[in-house]
Amino acid sequence: MGQVPAAAHVVRIVRIACAALAASCALPAVAAPECIVPAKPGGGFDLTCKLAQRARQEAGMAEPMRLAYLPGGIGAVAYNTVVAQRPAEPDTLVAFSSGSLLALAEGKFGKYGAADVRWVGALAADYGMIAVRADSPYQTLKDLVAALAADPDRVLFGAGGTIGNQDWMKAALVARQARVGYKRMRFVGFEGGGEAFTALRAGDVQAVSGDASEAAMQLATGNIRILAVLAEQRLPGRLAGVPTAREQGYDITWPVVRGFYMGPRVAQADYQRWAARFERLQASPDFARLRAAQGLYPVGPAAMDAAALDAYVRQTVQRYAALAREFGLAR
Known part of the structure; x- marks a missing residue:
């Protein structure tokens, strides 16, 4: 991609010198990036x-x-x-x-x-998103926020990672819109987003907070519904039909x-x-x-x-x- 690494310049110089002197020279190895x-x-x-x-x-x-x-x-x-x-x-x-x-x-x-x-x-770049099961009663992010406001125990969030990581933070920002404090929010961490979506499909959690790229791959299964992407505006491609949180009245963005x-x-x-x-x-x-x-x-x-x-x-x-x-x- 354009300029030659400094180590490659050294190799070139040694080769020229060896050819000029008709000598046998050992070339230094160029370490791979x-x-x-x-x-x-x-x-x-x-x-x-x-x-x-x-x-x-x-x-x-x-x-x-x-x-x-x-x-x-x-x-x-x-x-x-x-x-x-x-x-x-x-x-x-x-x-x-x-x-x-x-x-x-x-x-x-x-x-x-x-x-x-x-x-x-x-x-x-990637963006945060909130997803539920395809047969979930929550059709929109507003439905999920309303359920949290009515009874925080009804919604268990799942995500890859632990409390305090960015997927937890996305869920906490959604819960805050329902005036549910982060200590009151129910959350379970998994070893990666794949496990979180498996738990969602099994009904062990009611919502997943994660990244749009991993959610887009899950759409092909027909088992999930993405309620919102946490971007400034709608994303192109497979998620073009998914509204942003802002469109639904919640000022939540999470660019990655x-x-x-x-x-x-x-x-x-x-x-x-x-x-x-x-x-x-x-x-x-x-x-x-x-x-x-x-x-x-x-x-x-x-x-x-x-x-x-x-x-x-x-x-x-x-x-x-x-x-x-x-x-x-x-x-």
Whole structure:
């Protein structure tokens, strides 16, 4: 994707020197770029790295992208590892999402904050959503909010993750519209969105709060109904017929940005090289096709380039910190 990595320049120089001297030289190995998935295989972080990997393959990049899995603490282990132990690696990327930013805002990454890494590029956007079973009596988000207001015990939310994560936060924001406090809201966490939808189909929970991309894949089963997407406006494609929460009278939005950060001491030239690659990806029709195939959406102007992404991350962490205090989740 354009510029040649510094290590590749070294290899080229050595080859020229060897040819000129007609000598036998051992070439240094060029390390493949690495994308760290801060979770177990499967899920949004894995999807983010694999999308970048696939984009490089289809663009004919010489070096393949290697995936490494470093789970723990919803991204905390990877964050601390890169900052403290691998801060200057020029070709190491770590996947993040808005859930990572919420964890930062809640102090779940320990002593490190948003300014301790370099936010280099975004790949795609997703949005929150609220879903119920296809045969649920709740036809609209207003119906669900009314049921919560009448009796909070009637509605058990299910989602991937634990109390305080972004899927819990989406449910809490809906419950707040019914004047139901977060301590009164009923919620059960699962090991990922897939398990939450399984529980919904079985009738073990009455609603699922999650991401639009995973819900879109569930629509094909005919077993769920999406009551609302938590976006500024309706989403294109398979969910074009689903109203936003705002259309139904509730000012709830939850955009999910998926992208990458790098270590804090990565050289500026290497940082700019990767930043330029991600900007080119955003403009590529081929990448747009790959992104849409995963049920994901274009990144908005607020996170289009590295500088905008850095500003977006810092502003979002501040906003999430205020929200966390409202819900008793601040450190």
